[in-house]
Amino acid sequence: MDIVMRLGSEKPVVIFSKSNCGISHAIKMLICGFGANPTVYELDQHPVGTEMENALLALGCHPSVPAVFIGKQFVGGSNEVMDLNVQVSGRILLFFELDYHPKGREIENALLALGSHTSVPAVFIGKLFVGGSNEVMSLNVQGKLKPLLIKAKAIWM
Template sequence: MQDHQPLLDSFPSFTRMIQVPYVGNSEGLAILWDDAVFELDDISTIEQEIHAMVKLFQMDMVMKLGATNAVVIFTKSSCCISHSIETLIRSFGANPTIYELDTHPNGKQMEKALIELGCQPSVPAIFIGKELVGGANEIMSLNVRGKLKQLLIRANAIWV
């Protein structure tokens, strides 16, 4: 059995990889992930399946972080557009949770997940009311149309 454990160890939600018996004399692999067991049938595609699961884990991690507060912004410390969006949202009285990808230990994985979720560029990425709203263009468009404040109110990020 090829050792894929180092790849799995880089993602805390993966518990471990184990060998499991199949019908007949063959053996397969299974990955334990958040109390779920994923069987990997074809030994030749194990690495591809692991990478697919890693992508799912990364996107799940970002979506869970995006749901931790009424407003969550994924940014980079050097991004002036991200700073402007944060300032705009704070001007309504909201207190967003900020994740700076360039300083966060899992920042690179989170950035890849944001790209997979459709954020181009990856920052800023803004969640309001546990939903991915998008990036700076979407936030500015909502603001120009007078809809950003209402979205923040519906998300309980601000009160009037």
């Protein structure tokens, strides 16, 4: 576990990943979309990747990747990164886990009715339904995600 904690505290943003993991890629793109330049350790390509993966599992990461450190502190995996409540300009952005929400099934049906191909993830920015993970990633690649977030006052420059 020492190697992971040491590497995780050496840079402002550190992501442990695997090159073939779609969720890891999405988390990297999300963090880069905010202008961060994370240090990324691809466990499947690193000489001590197996040792690092075992350390992440011992740390409680299930699955082992992605694992994110921000400001020298372990944030968690994809669920923890996505579940963060962010307070911006007096507003709180909430990430709903439909499995645990009392009206989860009702919300899921409403999202499907909006045209989301899968019910989750379903992303709203401001009051605009932008779609699922593919649409969010496309917006990010096109350079349109950050301006939408700024316009909705979810982030500021």
